Amino acid sequence: MNFDYSDSTKARIAKLNAFMDEHVYPNEEKYHQMVHASDDPWQTPALMEELKEKAKAAKLWNLFLPEEYLPHGAGLSNLEYAPLCEIMGRSMWSSEIFNCSAPDTGNMEVLAKYGNDQQKAKWLVPLLNGEIRSAFAMTEPEVASSDATNIETSIVKEGDDYVINGRKWYTSGAMNRNCKIMVVMGKTDPSAARHQQQSQILVELDHPGVTVVRPMSAMGYLDEPVGHAEVLFENVRVPAANLLVGEGKGFEIAQGRLGPGRIHHCMRLIGCAQRALDMACERVEQRIAFGQPLSKQQSVRESIASMYCKIEQARLLTLKAADHMDKYGNKVAKNIIAAIKIVAPKMACEVIDESIQMHGAMGTSQDTVLSATLAYARTIRLADGPDQVHMMQLGRNLVKQQAEKKA
Ligand SMILES: Cc1cc2nc3c(=O)[nH]c(=O)nc-3n(C[C@H](O)[C@H](O)[C@H](O)COP(=O)(O)OP(=O)(O)OC[C@H]3O[C@@H](n4cnc5c(N)ncnc54)[C@H](O)[C@@H]3O)c2cc1C
Structure with a gap:
């Protein structure tokens, strides 16, 4: 496995980061205010459409769709998409801007893979265009x-x-x-x-x-x-x-959509956790308690170090899973996909919780993204299969594999 991204992936990372800096982070608060000030909270604010047009123009659109679905998507491998999905995950509303949000991504893949021409024309095309x-x-x-x-x-x-x-x-x-x-x-x-x-x-x-x-x-x-x-x-x-x-094909279709869906959740959660760590690092430098910045306390440094280790472990495992999906297919990669779905949501919960602790009361407030992000990460321990189900299946597969090796 290569531990560095290709030049084209690095260029996309830089472009996406620049887009996030210019259009997403500065609009985060405004977007939530627009949603809550609206008479209809289920109506997406017009700002979303403006940003979607900008993302399309910047060719940061449908990045999740792999090569087999060209010309619809960007044709990236899972490994190439991973760092981009992570960056989008840093802000909970941003995936939609790039037409990369769940459950649309899974539904588009299902329609692209299993839909007939009529279903594709009626539903896949407007979904790919971000119209519905x-x-x-x-x-x-x-x-x-x-x-x-x-x-x-x-x-x-x-x-x-x-x-x-x-x-x-x-x-x-x-x-x-x-x-x-x-x-x-x-x-x-x-x-x-x-x-x-x-x-x-x-x-x-x-x-x-x-x-x-x-x-x-x-x-x-x-x-x-x-x-x-x-x-x-x-x-x-x-x-x-x-x-x-x-x-009778419902189960087969459901299994097919969950591989990419699960790894995308993990990539986004790594982005959430990384942002929580970045925020913690900034906060502990600014906040003075007992005569010195919090960052000078040994226990705070240990917590920061531990957050970093947890994120890196989950990120490497997720990249390995992405690489296996690309090389051997989702079916062969099922054990490592189960592993990341067990590891990444729990890791994100722990890291975000620790960041909240370092932020004090503010961490629980509406003034940072942390509490909403923690709630999101917690729900992903359930969505697309609870931890225990993945553990049951992974444990069963590993025991079976070992028995087959010995036979
Ligand atoms: C925010 C959010 C968004 C969601 N979005 C969607 C969506 O878009 N579409 C959709 O269809 N669903 C969605 N879900 C639902 C999610 O997929 C289900 O909650 C999940 O599959 C678990 O099903 P359940 O809630 O019926 O829990 P149950 O099946 O009742 O399970 C309860 C608990 O039992 C335990 N358990 C289950 N099996 C085992 C086992 N073998 N061994 C040990 N313990 C076990 C687990 O801890 C599990 O959490 C979403 C859930 C949330 C919270």
Whole structure:
């Protein structure tokens, strides 16, 4: 593995950092004020559109889409995208500016990989252009959704249509006014083999029978203007052509989207943690307690050192995972993807928490990004599979591998 980025990656890093310095950090507070001052908290402020146009002009657009989807994306490898995604992760609202935010990225990959020509024209193209947003609805309040085979939403074929009934929650993005399409996971055949019962289908937000019931908070945050919705599906009748790939393929599609989705979360969280460390380093130099800057205290220096070590460990593991995905494919890289999904969110929680401690009361306030960032990092220990599920699968795979080696 090469421990340095290529010249073209370095140039993109410099360009993205310059964009963040000029357009993102100076607008952070203004953006949140605009969201909260608006009569409609689910309407994305116009500032976002202005910045998206600037990002497009700077060719900092759809950076997440790998080479196989050219000409749509930038054609970067996971390893090339990693440092860019990390930089975007430093500010929680910035990924959207570059059309690189979840769950749109996963949905675009799904549509690019599994969508037919009609689905691509209707949904993928406007998503790639950043004209609309999308959501992925799998989790249900009534069943333990970390085991996706539990999902109960029914998708029943009736003539040329499918009829959908069920209740979802924590459908990220579905509160936003610009969210037009959902990828919904449900069961087409509950009597089939365990992993062939599920299918995925496209459902428009404004389709008759779809009710966005309420916004769900996450650690007290509603995450406006994007949000996480509870969504009710009551006899939602959509054309059979809305089904992705075919009946029984839902699990396969879900697995396919989670590899890149998981590593992107980890990259962003490394950015969050790095920013928390940078902020801590600045704060402890300015703040005088007991006659000297906090930075002169040995325990503070140890904490800073420990934060740095944790971030570097997670970053190197994430880059190795990205490299494995590029070289051997997501399936072969599944163990190391599980490893980073276990390591990075926990690391980010610890590092951000430590930075809050060094900031004192201010760290818990609305005057820094730290508390919202901690809440976000904490939720990623659950989203796209809780830690324990990844540990269960990683542990199982490693024991099995060793047994195969000995056989
Ligand atoms: C902010 C946020 C955004 C989200 N966005 C989306 C979204 O856009 N779309 C979507 O579909 N879902 C989304 N989710 C939901 C998320 O994917 C689920 O919460 C997650 O899959 C866990 O499902 P569950 O909540 O039903 O927990 P449960 O399945 O009830 O599990 C509860 C706990 O049980 C433990 N557990 C589970 N299995 C095991 C095991 N094998 N061994 C030991 N312990 C175990 C884990 O600690 C787990 O956290 C989001 C969640 C949050 C918080």
